[in-house]
Amino acid sequence: MSRFPLASMGVGCSHKAYIQDKKLGSDMSKTTGLMALDQGTTSSRAIVFDHKAEKIALHQKEFPQHFPKQGWVEHDPDDIWTTTLETARDAFQEAQAKGCEVAAIGITNQRETTIIWDRKTGQPIYNAIVWQDRRTADICRAMKADGVEKTLHERTGLLLDPYFSMTKIGWILDHVEGARARAEKGDLAFGTVDSFLLWKLTGGKKHKTDVTNAARTGLMSLETLEWDEELLRLFKIPRALLPQIMDCADDFGETDPSLFGRALPIAALAGDQQAASIGQCCFTPGMIKSTYGTGCFVLMNTGDNPKWSQNRLLTTVAYRMQGQVAYALEGSIFIAGAAVQWLRDGLGIIKSAAQTQALAANLADNQGVYMVPAFTGLGAPHWDPDARGGIFGITRDTGPQHLARAALESVCYQTHDLLAAMEADGLSPKSIRVDGGMVANDWVMQFLSDILGIEVERPVVSETTALGAAYLAGLHMGVYESPADIARNWARDARFSPKMPAQTRKASVAGWDDAVARVKTI
Ligand SMILES: Nc1ncnc2c1ncn2[C@@H]1O[C@H](COP(=O)(O)OP(=O)(O)O)[C@@H](O)[C@H]1O
Numbered sequence: 390m391s392r393f394p395l396a397s398m399g400v401g402c403s404h405k406a407y408i409q410d411k412k413l414g415s416d417m418s419k420t421t422g423l424m425a426l427d428q429g430t431t432s433s434r435a436i437v438f439d440h441k442a443e444k445i446a447l448h449q450k451e452f453p454q455h456f457p458k459q460g461w462v463e464h465d466p467d468d469i470w471t472t473t474l475e476t477a478r479d480a481f482q483e484a485q486a487k488g489c490e491v492a493a494i495g496i497t498n499q500r501e502t503t504i505i506w507d508r509k510t511g512q513p514i515y516n517a518i519v520w521q522d523r524r525t526a527d528i529c530r531a532m533k534a535d536g537v538e539k540t541l542h543e544r545t546g547l548l549l550d551p552y553f554s555m556t557k558i559g560w561i562l563d564h565v566e567g568a569r570a571r572a573e574k575g576d577l578a579f580g581t582v583d584s585f586l587l588w589k590l591t592g593g594k595k596h597k598t599d600v601t602n603a604a605r606t607g608l609m610s611l612e613t614l615e616w617d618e619e620l621l622r623l624f625k626i627p628r629a630l631l632p633q634i635m636d637c638a639d640d641f642g643e644t645d646p647s648l649f650g651r652a653l654p655i656a657a658l659a660g661d662q663q664a665a666s667i668g669q670c671c672f673t674p675g676m677i678k679s680t681y682g683t684g685c686f687v688l689m690n691t692g693d694n695p696k697w698s699q700n701r702l703l704t705t706v707a708y709r710m711q712g713q714v715a716y717a718l719e720g721s722i723f724i725a726g727a728a729v730q731w732l733r734d735g736l737g738i739i740k741s742a743a744q745t746q747a748l749a750a751n752l753a754d755n756q757g758v759y760m761v762p763a764f765t766g767l768g769a770p771h772w773d774p775d776a777r778g779g780i781f782g783i784t785r786d787t788g789p790q791h792l793a794r795a796a797l798e799s800v801c802y803q804t805h806d807l808l809a810a811m812e813a814d815g816l817s818p819k820s821i822r823v824d825g826g827m828v829a830n831d832w833v834m835q836f837l838s839d840i841l842g843i844e845v846e847r848p849v850v851s852e853t854t855a856l857g858a859a860y861l862a863g864l865h866m867g868v869y870e871s872p873a874d875i876a877r878n879w880a881r882d883a884r885f886s887p888k889m890p891a892q893t894r895k896a897s898v899a900g901w902d903d904a905v906a907r908v909k910t911i
């Protein structure tokens with residue numbers, strides 16, 4: 390806990406926060422809150438936390454996904470903005486009604502998703518191209534053949550895959566009439582979702598991003614943590630499009646007073662997976678978290694030097710705060726909870742995601758049925774954008790319960806592939822901290838521990854992404870003094886230990902490997 394608790398501030402409130410509250414003219418007897426805006430792939434969430442990580446208010450809104458062509462995924466930027474603003478206003482008002490004064494905002498977001506807008510009107514010139522979108526697969530293939538991947542990997546830690554922003558930016562500039570010329574003149578702005586929301590929240594005054602989001606564009610050097618001129622040239626991205634790169638906990642400006650009735654400081658920006666890592670308090674090298682939302686993302690803190698994977702994992706920035714940078718090794722899986730959503734919305738064989746737990750538990754084993762949910766290609770460690778999903782081992786007996794179990798199992802096997810790649814890189818975690826919507830499913834957590842052969846730890850707060858953004862904002866505002874101060878808040882809800890016999894694990898993984906080999910194209 391902080392030496393300067395903000396809740397029920399009186400004697401002992403932090404200096405900065407005290408000044409902040411004076412500026413806001415707020416009642417010092419009120420609890421002070423930190424509002425996280427968590428803009429995810431399928432929904433926008435706003436959560437107000439107090440300094441002890443207690444949830445004061447939570448509001449969430451889903452928004453439509455657009456699939457204009459096979460392999461394309463888009464969002465309407467207006468949906469991103471309106472759902473963010475509506476949930477933020479609802480959470481802000483609920484917190485206020487409960488006697489909690491919001492002191493600052495932290496933004497966290499689906500990463501890589503690319504938006505370009507007109508600096509004068511604020512109007513996007515095209516829909517947001519979502520991280521899952523595969524439309525630039527051919528461009529990536531051609532650039533790979535030209536040897537660009539080596540330079541990209543050396544400078545950014547990323548690979549030439551349609552996942553990242555740089556080829557999405559190029560696609561918009563080349564397909565929207567006049568866009569390239571306008572970008573070169575400085576009339577357009579590019580942003581990942583954090584930058585776009587910051588622009589909207591500040592009434593068009595701030596065009597900034599943070600190191601974790603910039604690290605996913607394929608345009609930022611991991612060494613200088615600035616835009617890389619050589620990469621801008623290779624991907625033909627005009628410099629004038631780009632935001633300023635900041636720390637994750639920093640001064641990002643204030644909200645337009647019309648939005649919340651007064652100006653609120655925006656004190657943090659971070660990509661959602663890095664924010665989850667902060668929410669899980671993975672502050673020391675070797676600590677690892679895995680988030681199970683739409684996709685699954687495993688991040689291991691590797692300390693103040695980038696660690697280069699020999700096994701197709703990404704090197705990325707974990708955070709930069711208080712001037713200190715930490716790097717991470719990341720494994721990115723494109724489909725996790727989305728496979729469960731497909732059972733519900735695509736096949737209609739379940740009514741709710743939670744139903745999968747009982748269906749899976751009713752079977753003694755998977756009876757040879759495997760699902761490889763490569764709906765938008767395969768991410769780490771395969772990086773095969775053309776792979777498509779498959780279900781194998783179906784017989785006349787196969788029913789909804791087998792499909793449900795296969796979908797849940799696939800998430801655990803994919804995590805296994807990532808940890809195997811980490812192990813091959815010489816990094817073997819003894820336990821893993823998990824979070825995200827899927828971790829409510831105890832069956833998945835036990836199977837995950839069984840297949841990984843290590844302990845799986847679930848924290849009390851499973852919305853660690855939002856919590857991480859709140860922590861970062863709190864750090865900037867002086868609510869917390871240091872990462873160590875934040876780490877005291879982490880509390881375990883449950884621990885799952887491996888129970889599966891080694892032979893069974895080996896046979897199960899072998900069945901999965903066989904299924905993956907059948908969908909791969911490279
Ligand atoms: N009990 C459950 N069992 C399995 N999957 C679940 C369960 N509850 C939620 N999910 C899945 O988790 C995902 C939602 O998690 P969330 O962290 O909110 O995702 P995101 O931030 O990517 O939008 C959905 O894809 C949903 O299918």
Ligand SMILES: O=P(O)(O)OC[C@H](O)CO
Binds near residue numbers: 428429430498500662
């Ligand atoms: O929206 P999520 O939680 O699935 O996260 C998306 C990732 O940031 C994509 O890299």
